[in-house]
Amino acid sequence: MTSLNISNVSKSFGSARVLEDISLTINDGEFISLVGPSGCGKSTLLRIIAGLESQDAGTIALGERAIDGVRPSRRNLAMVFQSYALYPHLTVAQNIGVPLTMRQLSHWERLPVVGRFLPGAAAKRRIIRAAVEEAARSLDIGHLLDRKPGQLSGGQRQRVAVGRALVRQPEAFLLDEPLSNLDAKLRVHMRTEIAELHRTLGATFIYVTHDQAEAMTMSDRIAVMMHGRLLQVAPPHEVYSDPTNIAVAEFIGSPKINTFPAEVAGDGTAIVMGAALGRVQNGYRGAATIGVRPESLRIGQPPGRLAGTLRHVENLGNEYFLHVEVDGLPSRVVARVGHDHAPFSLGAPVGLDWPAGRAHVFDQAGGQIGRVNGAVSPFVGVVNG
Amino acid sequence: MTSDTATTPVSVPRTGFPSIPWIELFKHAVLMVGALIVIAPFLVMVSTSFKSQNEIESQSGGFFGSQEQFVDHFCAANNPAEECVATPVIFNYSTAFTRVPLLRFLLNGVIVTVSIFVCQVIIALPCAYALSKLRWWGKNVVFGLVLFCLLIPIHAIAVPLYLLITKLGLLNTYASLIIPSTISVFGIFLMRQFFMTVPDDLIDAARMDGISEFGIVWRVMAPTAFPALLAFGIFSVVAHWNDYFWPRMVVTGNEMIYTPPLGMRVYQADLEGITYGPMMATATVIVIPLVIAFLLAQRRFIEGITLSGMK
Known part of the structure; x- marks a missing residue:
């Protein structure tokens, strides 16, 4: 087992640049998610790793061995597709066994009838059959081996697709949005199963998804991609709590992070719509954006740091999402508060506040430049006007 | 959506008379006429293959012909007449082969x-x-x-x-x-x-x-x-x-x-x-x-x- 090195990979389709100078090292046994909105190039990157697509520039290497130009089947990687891509005319057992029959049986041994009578073929087929049954048992589909894919449910097909990847004992598993065709409940369930499978196998998993929740819950590291670029590669908690870019901050986390247009004054004071919020330690001065996660926001009596009006409440049972309209902001601010929060009245004026150090400051290009130090304590010393 | 369901008309047949599906009847009538036009030559072919020459020329004998035995004149020219008696359907198909x-x-x-x-x-x-x-x-x-x-x-x-x-x-x-x-x-x-x-x-x-x-x-x-x-x-x-x-x-x-x-x-x-x-x-x-x-x-x-x- 080795690491996978992606260096300076670029790809264009016609005039559209899909990947721009991507470099990433994926460690042995790591679960890494490539996450981003649709069209960000994450699937293309995965297909380039698989060998189904060729890059315009750059190199992919397994350890020290460059695998550019090596046929997909020779790279010893296994892929699970979004549509499962099972062969409809083969049984489950045959589907799972295809990678093995293609590699272990010679051309003549694979012939439908004649092949069975060639010396050695029967023994090889027995070994394959045993491997298939082993894989099926580990995925709880042992009883389905003689069915056709058409007779299976979505979740069962998913398992067969995983089984087909499993049976060849690849260097790495490539998973292309494998859960997006399942219903919500099954998706959450399969999330756990795939994470557990990764733990048992200890193999490298490269997982492509547009669902930030899947990326957050399963991965060792998350690689956030946007417009063909890698924006941040870091463990989930770091991507969430310390996003390097406003696009990352907005993509990861639900509900979305709240952003406020701001200005960093000459003395380093961050000012949002006239309200001084604290000091930015960094030397940056000028226009900026401030981001505050919904769970960092507190709702209290006005004025708070920012004054607004409560417009909508979403009750999720264990918590509330409060939508607050703030004058001068194009979109509503969402706060996430516990179930034990004081009762609300819609239309009431409220004050927004957050603890010191929980506001991220991004420069005009979107890069994070630091946090706002909460020199101004909550509900006190708010500068109005 | 939910408030609509109560008022949405449901196609339950009203008391006693199930309504006649005119459109379906019309479709089937057209299809039947089409099918007849297509199948008629085949029926003529099959029917003709069952009949004797006389029945074919006089257009008698119904679909299967009367299957009355007849004497094959071509055969009778060289053979005794009793050896040339044939049933139309057998005669037609054996001649074909x-x-x-x-x-x-x-x-x-x-x-x-x-x-x-x-x-x-x-x-x-x-x-x-x-x-x-x-x-x-x-x-x-x-x-x-x-x-x-x-x-x-x-x-x-x-x-x-x-x-x-x-x-x-x-x-x-x-x-x-x-x-x-x-x-x-x-x-x-x-x-x-x-x-x-x-x-x-x-x-x-x-x-x-x-x-x-x-x-x-x-x-x-x-x-x-x-x-x-x-x-x-x-x-x-x-x-x-x-x-x-x-x-x-x-x-x-x-x-x-x-x-x-x-x-x-x-x-x-x-x-x-x-x-x-x-x-x-x-x-x-x-x-x-x-x-x-x-x-x-x-x-x-x-x-x-x-x-x-x-x-």
Whole structure:
């Protein structure tokens, strides 16, 4: 087992640049998610790793061995597709066994009838059959081996697709949005199963998804991609709590992070719509954006740091999402508060506040430049006007 | 949505009288008339093959004829009359097989149509795969040419083709019957349209599993496209089994490679005038294999035409 090195990979389709100078090292046994909105190039990157697509520039290497130009089947990687891509005319057992029959049986041994009578073929087929049954048992589909894919449910097909990847004992598993065709409940369930499978196998998993929740819950590291670029590669908690870019901050986390247009004054004071919020330690001065996660926001009596009006409440049972309209902001601010929060009245004026150090400051290009130090304590010393 | 459900009219038949589905009745009436028009010549053919010459000429005897025994005058000219007494249906069908080597013609039909179909599939599937699933320069132009070829009727190129076959010295051979039909642009087009509906992921999965491109055509695409292949098979076999035009041109003398429709020629005019009974019996025998094949494949055939294979 080795690491996978992606260096300076670029790809264009016609005039559209899909990947721009991507470099990433994926460690042995790591679960890494490539996450981003649709069209960000994450699937293309995965297909380039698989060998189904060729890059315009750059190199992919397994350890020290460059695998550019090596046929997909020779790279010893296994892929699970979004549509499962099972062969409809083969049984489950045959589907799972295809990678093995293609590699272990010679051309003549694979012939439908004649092949069975060639010396050695029967023994090889027995070994394959045993491997298939082993894989099926580990995925709880042992009883389905003689069915056709058409007779299976979505979740069962998913398992067969995983089984087909499993049976060849690849260097790495490539998973292309494998859960997006399942219903919500099954998706959450399969999330756990795939994470557990990764733990048992200890193999490298490269997982492509547009669902930030899947990326957050399963991965060792998350690689956030946007417009063909890698924006941040870091463990989930770091991507969430310390996003390097406003696009990352907005993509990861639900509900979305709240952003406020701001200005960093000459003395380093961050000012949002006239309200001084604290000091930015960094030397940056000028226009900026401030981001505050919904769970960092507190709702209290006005004025708070920012004054607004409560417009909508979403009750999720264990918590509330409060939508607050703030004058001068194009979109509503969402706060996430516990179930034990004081009762609300819609239309009431409220004050927004957050603890010191929980506001991220991004420069005009979107890069994070630091946090706002909460020199101004909550509900006190708010500068109005 | 929820408030609407209470007021949404539900089509429950009102008290007592179930409403008459006029539109459905009309559709079925039109379809029945159409079916009658199509089936009438077949009924005439089958009916005629049962009757004696007298009944055919006087249009009597009902559908199956009276099956009254009669004396075959042609036979009676050289034999005692009592040996020439025959039942019409037996006479017609036995004449069909004895007057010409009909079984041989049927065998020729099988050889020619099966050879043509096998060749067409061997050529059409890789072509269709390349046109639907591979990326290469000039693909759309080539597909345009395929569509263009669909517009060319065989009659327009029959003479040059005939000259080609003649110069190659292939007249009166199986090759002359088979070679001009080995490439079916219709087959390429039909299979290409079907392959377009096969998800790309399936092909990528096959590549990951180590199946070669030719392997993908035969091991993945062909089994997936089985309904379309069957539909194309019926089209191809029916067209070439029934073809009279081309075999008539390239088979001029050698009766041993006649295809079934050519076997009908002997009845067109001979010493006795036209003997409709044996003639229609021959026609019935020629058609029966096709009817049986169609009935067996009917469900899959319709699936194939509607191109609904995968989903």
